[in-house]
Amino acid sequence: MLLLGERDIYDFAVGRDTDKRYTYTRTAFDLSQPSGSPKHPYMSTLRKYSFELGWKSWSKRELEPVPAFFIFCGSIYHCSLLPTGQVVWKSEDILRYANEVDLQFVDRTYLNSDYHIGITSQNLDEFLAPKKLTKDVNEWLIENKVVQAFLVKRKDDREVKWWPNTNAVKAIGFNKVMDPTLIYQEIEQYVTSELVSEIDNMVVLNDTHKRNKAGFDDKSFKHRK
Secondary structure, three states, X not given: OEEEEOXXXXXXXXXXXXXXXXXXXXXXXXXXXXXXOOOOHHHHHHHHOOOOOOEOOHHHHHHOOEEXXXXXXXXEEEEEEOOOOOEEOOHHHHHHHHHHOOOOEOOEEEEOOOOEEEEOOOOHHHHHOOEEOOHHHHHXXXXXXXXXXXXXXXXXXXXXXXXXXEOOOOOOOHHHOOOHHHHHHHHXXXXXXXXXXXXHHXXXXXXXXXXXXXXXXXXXXXXXX
């Protein structure tokens, strides 16, 4: 698989191949320039996976972490975007930041289409754990050739904003969640198995290839003088 476009931290993974049949192109990640909102009903429901009701300090709303998400090769990872621009992935980092700026975490319950779950400081890690996307969401991502995407739900935005197929891995610190070599391997497997059709995988043989495959060479059919 060839990595094209903007470089990221996993570009330097050892042992990657250069099979030109498969390519993955990344655009530049710019947190101030999202690519609009994803056009799938599931994406709008990500607003329910929000920490907006989890902070007891209306006078410090500008300091509250913003709910963020990272779609990666068929799974979704929960994280938080701090006002500093840093993305944090672990509960202790979120709670440490809250303590530093004197934000109080409030245990609440959110609702999605399947079940209720209480989000507390004790089970926050479970809430943040990666989850497999449903079949219809994954099919939509495959149809649109989305390997990875960073998503953010800010308070002033009506919809979730996203940055699909960018070089965001290092910028958002996802390499602290997954080793860069494994990131490359996961992308390679996803691109070569999920994002290609049977037609894409077919090698079109010209006459020379067909002749060689049949066991002949360039002298097989020449007439001797």
